[in-house]
Amino acid sequence: MKAVVLLSGGLDSSTVLYQAKVDGCECYAISFDYQQRHQRELESATAIAHMAGVREHQVVAFDLRLWGGSALTDSAINVPEGRSLDEMAQSIPVTYVPARNTIFLSFALAYAETINSQRVYIGVNALDYSGYPDCRPDYVQAMQEVFRLGTRQGREGQPISIMTPLIDLKKTEIIQLGNQLGVPWEQTWSCYTGGEVACGVCDSCQLRLAAFAELGLQDPLPYAAKSH
């Protein structure tokens, strides 16, 4: 069975790719170059795709920066640092990029239908303070309807399924799953900033470090600073 896997190069999507392999899928990875502040995560995606032995890895480039509105794409907005986990849980964060997962899933859908794939895997996760509207189960359900109604494959045959193996997992559980699956953590990249090494203080680094610490495990990735 063919599967398209959305691969950012982060901890979550890398785990999803290895899960898709275990599910018996022949994997086609897709990543996006949308002029995010740094290219580091794209390099991670390429390395992970190679190590996981995907059949093909597509990198789709487009310009989302012109829209601004997010700390991840607009250099005028600072990536928050050193926030507590409770502060992160308050609201949709400034790292929210308008309609990002909708764009990503749309391209994945096009890719899946073109290669006649039955599944699209995405590493969305509704827990652990992410706060993003386009990571929640009701949103995924709505996109599943779009997958069914918006394609030839969905109208005339079997709709392409959106697979979200991480949606109900805590970050610690994702790391446990990834450990079982042999995900090469040292190749992944979660940091929102683009330094030589991960910053250790942005929301994403903090969530990752806290989860490794809670499990009593060592994150093999080097960090500039560690809050946990």
Place this chain on the structure above:
Amino acid sequence: MKAVVLLSGGLDSSTVLYQAKVDGCECYAISFDYQQRHQRELESATAIAHMAGVREHQVVAFDLRLWGGSALTDSAINVPEGRSLDEMAQSIPVTYVPARNTIFLSFALAYAETINSQRVYIGVNALDYSGYPDCRPDYVQAMQEVFRLGTRQGREGQPISIMTPLIDLKKTEIIQLGNQLGVPWEQTWSCYTGGEVACGVCDSCQLRLAAFAELGLQDPLPYAAKSH
């Protein structure tokens, strides 16, 4: 009120833009350069956007050609010519591009949320033999749910509305509407091929010519051949 208008430069989307103006909207046009076989329709979109006095016109470039699978993007598949209207009605045509409207609407959604727009206009049309799965009302309904659930604006305020003023109109009715609104037909481009003048024999040219003929009107666009 701000509105994002999906503008291909064709008869339908040009009419939609003029309708959005009449609805009292400040218009932001968005077009796509996805390595379609010709750039002619993008030139039309730019001309129409200028004539309609939009506030801004964004052209988003990405590469969809690598996926193939459609006569509009894959040069190995021929655009059908000289089909009867009944033949067109049989099935989803080879000019279907996988997930195209889903990708277009996703970018429009991102644009709309970034500029804090309340509406996205799209010239989909469920009648007149188009046959595309992503032009039908149930599909638009599903995307509306994605607009509601997949954005900050939809979760915390008023969801962005998808406006489909042409969805129930026949091609002749669209032309009558466009005539009332003063759409400059000579600037629009509907042809699926990329010649100096419109071919007159592809499905899109035929539908357009048949509709003008039915109304007893002259299409001001020059054609290489005319079947009606």
